[in-house]
Amino acid sequence: MSLFGFLTAIGDTLWEYGTLLTVLFVVACAISAYRSWKKEQLRNEWNAAGKDVVVLHTLGRGYTCPHISPFGLKLETYLRMAGYKIQIDEKAPMSSKGKTPWITLNGVDMTDSQLIIEHLSANNKNFSSHLSDKERAIANAFQVMVDEHLYWGLVRYRYLTDPHIRAMELTSVYPSWIKYMFPLMRHMLRKALHAQGLGRHSDAEVMGIMRKDIESISTYLGEKPFLMGDEPCEVDCAIFGELGHLLWNAPDSPYFTMVTEEFPNLQQYCLRMKDKFWPDWEEILDKPLSKEPH
Structure with a gap:
């Protein structure tokens, strides 16, 4: 090949790469512009919700x-x-x-x-203002326990211990393609649980740890209507968030049995919170086309 032919070939190659890079740049700009437009549309929709x-x-x-x-x-x-x-x-x-x-x-x-x-x-409204300093400290300890500890036990059961993620299939809708992402999701959750600590223990050990948390809530609640007394406060939202998922979103799990049979005052507690703040509970649930899992 002559020098001229060699330089021509290099020039053609660079032109092709340059054209490809230009196309990729234009596509990237179009995607970015669409995302910005979509974000602006959503922002306008949220702002139109009304004051407060x-x-x-x-x-x-x-x-x-x-x-x-x-x-x-x-x-x-x-x-x-x-x-x-x-x-x-x-x-x-x-x-x-x-x-x-x-x-x-x-x-x-x-x-x-x-x-x-x-x-x-x-x-706005502080529903814990009537609590003493000691009671607020207790409420804070329970909130941290359920949000940072009990939650991870639930995550471990739903996505790692439960081999077919049956609880997720029975309780919520998700796109069919999500199933193909489960191995990656499980890998990420396994790493997160290992870093958090619960992932370093056996299923039996984790169950024992979870039982202590659940029993602690049951013992402190006793026969009171709500965790801190006769009226609900902020900590009840955290407690209800986690116990509610053990009761309604963890079918066939040992934790469902704990809440309903071993510590039945917790089931009654959840039903009180549901009746008080969620009168439309059944109406707003997503309705599956079939009761069978995906």
């Missing part, structure tokens, strides 16, 4: 529980307790921090269920 209306961004309703996330159940229970008007949004369930649920209120985004509750309690 909470737009609750969540994963959606389930077949047996209004939220397929314990933290969604926790947060909406508080919003109902506080008397907020609520607009559910399932189009953008994940916040900028990668957490769900989150809210938009009067154009301001807030994330993390506990931080949201604390912020709204400080600026």
